Amino acid sequence: MSFQLYNSASRKKEVFRPIKNGEVGIYVCGVTVYDLCHIGHARSAIVFDVLVRYLRARGFKVTYVRNFTDIDDKIIERANKTGEDTATLAKRYINAFYEDMLSLGVLDADIEPKATEHIDDMIDMVRSLIEKGFAYVVDDTVYFSVEKFDSYGQLSGRQIEDMAAGARVAVDEKKKYPMDFVLWKGAKPGEPKWKSPWGDGRPGWHIECSAMSCKYLGPNFDIHGGGRDLLFPHHENERAQAMAANGVNFANYWVHNGFLTVEGEKMSKSLGNFITIRDALTSYHPQELRLFLLSKHYRSPLDFSRSAMLETRSGLVRIYRTLQRVEEIIGPYKNDTNNTFLYHVGDNDFKNRFIHVMDDDLNTAAGLGLVFDKVRDINRLIDSPAQKTDITSQLVKERKDLLDCSKALGLLEGEPSHFFKKIIKTSPEVAAEEIEKMIKERQKARKAKDWASADAIREELSRKGVILEDGPKGTGWRLRI
């Protein structure tokens, strides 16, 4: 099977055919940098991170562009509150964004353009739209005329008449038609501004993505992504502008991720359930967050909750325990995988099954099902009565299969010991030497079959968060999770 993607434009799954064979250009709407990113941003970032990782692993040469909106009304508003200028505020939150993405293991995009660095490109596009009759100037503001663009509404599947009828917002009286939107906005006194043929001002929100995507990927490119909410009006408007200006189709595939709710409710500041990425990471490991966010199909709504995160933790702990068992037998994993590890997989049954589900519109939930299957297989193998020497080479292969596929999901890249170290909340109240001493004492008692004393020692350690595990090679210990 070849790679299939759900295209919001056609409302169907389609076989993915890139414009240039083997190459993919993808543009994803990034964040408006006026505040810290929340876990909804994390979902979007991780979904497209996995899309890019997967396409690369499948052998595509991917050019990934993700922008920063570093000038808009919200930024101006916030800067007025904090007393900073907009550029300083934006810079601060761009840095915070990078920190968050780094901790989540989200790879940088190849090109990360900022709106304020592409004002000239936007002005060019607006000028061209005016020349072609798709836009009109009223005072110092430029509007896009949706009635002039025939296929307006096609992307989001709406009729302009329906929308106009149901409009809930007071219409700007300068507009010729209620659905028209701003391409260039005149600056009020004290607002940040750039020079333009229509007076000092700033670009409208939608024009930046049209201008920057076309600049870096060409007027017609492969994939355009973003959150479900951006479909209308943002993407509809982006498409209209770009196609009107360039006269060719814009993005061929539109990919939108579903929304994240928190304990069943939409995240909003008024409800007070707005969870930033850094909030979440104080309670959960980044890998837990990633596993959770990938456990449901990317287009479906997903509910973030304490109980769901704890379930995720249990599953992830099992996976890492298994990796730790493997490591004890065959040593640490050395990643020597090439970049296109899901391209030529031959008769590797596991990878083929993984590709089969992931090729179907990036079915990460099904992919994770396979990961858990593999974990069970590996545990079975270790528990099997076969000699250790017999299973070594098999374990090497099984672990590589597991970690290769996980790599496409951005999971399990760290060492198990690091994971456990980070996830353990209950710090031991006793020093490691003390624990070792008590284990030796308990061993003596066990030899003498003094079970009462042995159990008492185990109980005492358990109260301090130390779990003992008796095995054939002696007694090991770990902290309770």
Next chain:
RNA sequence: GGCGGCAUAGCCAAGUGGCUAAGGCAGCGGUCUGCAAAACCGUUUUACACCGGUUCGAAUCCGGUUGCCGCCUCCA
């Protein structure tokens, strides 16, 4: 009002016409263990919202009903 989505076991979640409907979590029973832990095996009364239709055959397609949600305004 307009447009769209979703409904699968105790919970989470794949599956879109046909073998025993993935996987995870939780519970229970068992193997192992002195007892545990971990792991493995088994199991959790009729799990596909309801009604009707198409079909030899539907969780899957079509129509309707109910419920939940999103977008239509800044929003990942």
